Amino acid sequence: RLNSMTVDGLKPGTTYVFRVRAHTDGGYGTYGGEIELETSHEDMLAIGDPNQPTILAVSIAGGIVLLIFLVACFVISGRHCGYIKAKQDPDEEKMHFQHGRVKLPGSRTYVHPHTYEDPNQAIRDFAKEIDASSIRIERVIGAGEFGEVCSGRLKLPSKREICVAIKSLKAGYSEKQRRDFLSEASIMGQFDHPNIIRLEGVVTKCKLVMIITEFMENGSLDSFLRKHDGQFTMIQLVGMLRGIASGMKYLSDMNYVHRDLAARNILVNSNLVCKVSDFGLSRVLEDDPEAAYTTRGGKIPIRWTAPEAIAYRKFTSASDVWSYGIVMWEVVSFGERPYWEMSNQDVIKAIDEGYRLPAPMDCPLVLHQLMLDCWEKARSDRPKFGQIVNILDKLIRNPSSLKQLTQSSAWQDANAQDCLTVATLEEWLDAIKMGQYKENFSAAGYVTLESLIYVNGSELNKIGITLPGHQKRILSSVQNFQTHGAHLQV
Template sequence: MDSFGGVRHLLLSYVLMNAVLSTTQTKEEVILDMKAAGGELGWLTWRMDQADKSGWEVVQRTLNGSQFYTYSVCNVGEREQDNWLRTTFIQRRPAASRVFVEIQFIVRDCNSFGGASLTCKETFNLYTCESDADVGTTFRKGQFRKVATIAPDEITNRNDLRINTETRVVESLSRKGFYLAFQDIGACVAILSVRVYYKTCAATVKSLASFPETVAGGENQALREVSGACVDNAGSEDLPRIYCTVDGEWVVPVGQCQCNPGYEEVEEACQECRPGFFKATASGDKCAPCPANTHAPSSGASSCTCASGFFRAPNDPPTGPCSGLPSAPKDLVATTTQHSAGRLVLSWSPPEDTGGRTDITYSVECQRCEGTVCQACGEKIRYEPGNAGLSDTRVTVSDLDSHLNYTFTVEARSGVSALAGQATPRSNRPPSAATLTTSLHYTDPPKITSVRLVERTPNSLSLSWDVSPQPRAQSRPVRYQLNYRKKDENVAMTTYVVHVLEKNFVQIGDLSPGTAYLFKVQAFGGDGSPGGSSVEEQFETLPEGLTPNNNAVIFGAAVGGAAMLFIVIAVLFLCRRKRNSHARQGPEDTYFSSSEQLKPLKTYVDPHTYEDPNIAVLKFATEIHPSHITKQKVIGAGEFGEVYRGILKAPGRKEVAVAIKTLKPGYTEKQRQDFLGEASIMGQFAHQNIIRLEGVVTKFKHAMIVTEYMENGALDRYLRDHDGEFSSFQLVGMLRGIAAGMKYLSEMSYVHRDLAARNILVNTTLECKVSDFGLSRVLEDDPEGTYTTSGGKIPIRWTAPEAIAYRKFTSASDVWSFGIVIWEVMAFGERPYWDMSNHEVMKAINEAFRLPAPMDCPSAVYQLMLQCWLQDRSKRPRFGDIVSLIDKLLRSPDSLKAIADFDPRVSIRLPSTSGSDGSPFRSVSEWLESIKMSQYSENFTCAGVVTMDQVLQMKNEDIKNIGVRLPGHLKRIAYSILGLKDQTSTLSVFAV
């Protein structure tokens, strides 16, 4: 027989390749490398008996003076092979509880051995054994536990070298070291390289925090929390932390460090600000140039000092520019008024140079002079609105005395004036004081103070008027100009009659009886300067036939009519006020609104339509004070930060358990808006099967989203953890809640776009609620409206074909996704389409393939799935129809007893009777691993079921007797055996 000769001569070809795979990968710590050893490894070989039969052998080759060793075995002609190859003791790093074993090997094609192919195998097994000390050459087979069956992807023929590389994980290591062992049961195999390594998260600096190299966690600790330290010249309010994943990747840094004042971030380090630059606070900002009129003479400045002659006001930010003094105001003008005695208006223009400030104010000072004696005006005059702290360039001065000299000084001040000494007395002010002075001799012009009716007849009116007092020294008398006109609003032209008088009374005749006239009187000074005029007054002549004695009668009638008119007006006012009180009541007044007005909106509003996303959050979500929230335990790590379980205790409400999503420090404004966007969506929904938003924290440093706490977590994981523990009736009850939530969303014109069991949450009463609205979008007004995405990932396995092909999402595409959710629930969290790639899934769906019924799935439920998966979306049921159908099934439990056909060869998805190359399974453990039931390998071995022939003879009772108790696991194994028998019969027919 050709033993392994047909392969050995090919080993040199492998050596010449020098390296099939790179042995150095980032974040990997190698603790055993067969190729790198470059010499005899001294591995222990052991055969099942002591007969003179060859087992594992070492093969040596030399290339360019270097030695290469491989191990091989090829006893395909012998029955009952049990050949072992054990490594030397491998020391384990204490934190490395999970290691990877990478094997490069060659397996010879059994068909090339002719008659020996009946006993030939094409797989071998990997075992491990832990120990606290090296046991030397002592070898006990029973101490080893199986890790995996190693099968080649490619088989080597006589002249065609096919090298395979497989990597297996050894979990839960806890002792000081371990051995690896390779068991041959009749294959022709050569091991070319064995490399053992564990993954680490490499030492790194993220967000100015340094984290040490950390060994990646194992299956019991998927995320390993690591504390770090801020780099030099940086600090953080919270201890920097980060998580190391099982794949050696750093994720979700928490507690971002920031450079201290006077330092800026440069390539993950904090560097001093250059001269002329500064940074005032610990932040992620860059150093900024010193503002105007300041300087920073040295590096590392946290502030900039004011240049000479410039100042900062007490309320100015220390990071702002420094200001100079304002110049004096311009163009001071004093203007007298015609209608008010002893009154004038001062006005001026702002200073040309404000010193770089906007807080310019003005103050006014007054001096009065009589002859050569001058003194402060003091309280003798009044200013409106005042004489100090004025922001307007105008002030009214009143109570002035006529024929005195007044001097007014206006001073401009700013927030830095006091710092420059401008608060000193006037005599001590520097020449640069911002003042402007004007002097004037004030003479109060004559002004008409009142006009009154003296007497009236049907044809005449007698009037008199008063004038303001004039100085005694005035030589020329005051003159008056009287204008009057008939009051007639219907004429196109108004005619005035003008009289110039030197006395303050007049009688005007030739007037019409019973007619109203309008009078206006203006005074003129002795020098002819115009003075103040009266307002236009109305007086009326008596009607024809009346004399002045009739006035009392007329007056009494007028008073009575006025009283009646007042009563009517009062009643009308009260009625109108009552009507207005009702009109003012708006739809937002919840205390007075009708029940119809209080109904919630029936249409979802997309928060992205708001120009300011913060407004959407405030509109749809309740603000919670962080003091009402207590964090208890981290339950996950999201995209934006950690997720906690906690307690919400709001005033007036009892304590409730909540889930708290946090936003990690150092976020950008866009990250904050994206983080709170989901809250703006959830806040619009109120349904028992939609996750409830308790509120948000947006007005404080750490933003949070608070939702109700669902104790059992995501539906898919919960079902996998309780495989087979629920009846079909219970599972359909869960589906009813999901369908009801989706019906509510569809009635709100809302498309979820990511409906899957992973996005359904479960509480302690098994009530299911729809969550995760990150991909959701609003429909258009058209019931058939769609949302077209602009790109991005689509969950292929859950998405309708039209949504994949055209990015068109409707409630009908959500119905397709709901059909996938039904399958997930009835299959206890199985992955849809199993291990098929996304490309294979799309191709299969387009070729009319649909997922088969899960085990024990009621026929009525599977028919509902198929209806949800109709290619024509218009023919799929609506969520309202789905809720009605599920209610009908729950009201008639007998309808769930008819079970849909189940094909284990399709439903289990892995070949029931063959390995990856189509050949029969070589061992019971290999078969169990293929159906994901490898945890029962020891049960089968202890029961003496060690061959596939024995497996084919087992019945349900036999499976129970070996310790398989979970109903779901029992059915999976039983259905797989059924498939084994079916396919074995088929293979027998082909063999004939």
């Protein structure tokens, strides 16, 4: 059997991407991850041993079977195939081919399911088949793009019964819908990290096709935070952020780019552990038509997406870092909507002009600075996920560093001027985004702005405003009026 491949006809000083698979008596194996090589300025390039004309031997499975390097693509007579990419920017990782030597990636690399000739093989490689009789569906907890999401129980032989989430494919599906649905399992099954949602397995051999994952009791992070506004300490929030960053570092190290990192795609369990989820290749981003800006390449969640990804569809781990900065803002603001009621076009224009989200209320200075670092225009200037994890670890070890707060809060920056020019109590509540409490104030006899000077914490409890975050926002706004000498009058 051969264990080397020489590639001729390559251009000097050019970057190529190769994919490799084994060929044995049993047939072809699956492709491995992409190997990016940059040719030297010499006339010939080969893959191999530096002591011979560049021959590289690769062994697998304890040396039982030797791989034949089959080059999936190369240039012949100046023609480029689909796997050959343009030269990457200096800030991106690259494998250099110099003096006949190449450093192969030592860490595990994510394999895209679409690189498989047979998509079902990707499922077999990365997802365990579960017998449908092992699953007990209990109740519907939501709706996914392809069908219902339920909670239930999984009991495998010789293992204890566990709670699981069950995504099912709705009846009448096409083969493409089945393939797209199961592609998420092919991706998720490659990951093994405490801050990445865990795949338990799939059911593909019966009419009801299902994906089984661990069950996350507290649901999505954005709705969980809104439900518990103001009820977590800053160190708890930083702990959540640290978990998300750790999961994203793992994905980045595997060369996986998420593209849709947002609090709605983070799940929370009963121990407040946050796990990155939503690895579908085909997504409906939100029901709100304003949530996504349609381009020729598909839908992009504008409020969470880096400028270069919006403009040029340049998605990298650095664009995921930008999205992570938005997630930080969502967490510290307890699920506030990024950029409030601004339209997508206004967000794009504002970002291009240098605008960045101001600090949420009571946000530590160091956290807002980290957000701003994630939102650097030049992606090479943004921190890597490993650096973000280290920064958050230091903050957790030294909680006193979280005590210095930013001088202004996001809602004040966005609405303080409006608050000083409102004419009615209802307008004031709308300005501080507390309009849901209009009936509470009215029923308690608060009908004019002047009457609010008597409002305090205990009074807010009496009229049914009990969430600490909401109380703090209302009381701070009253103080803001008095500080600016408006005395709650126009």
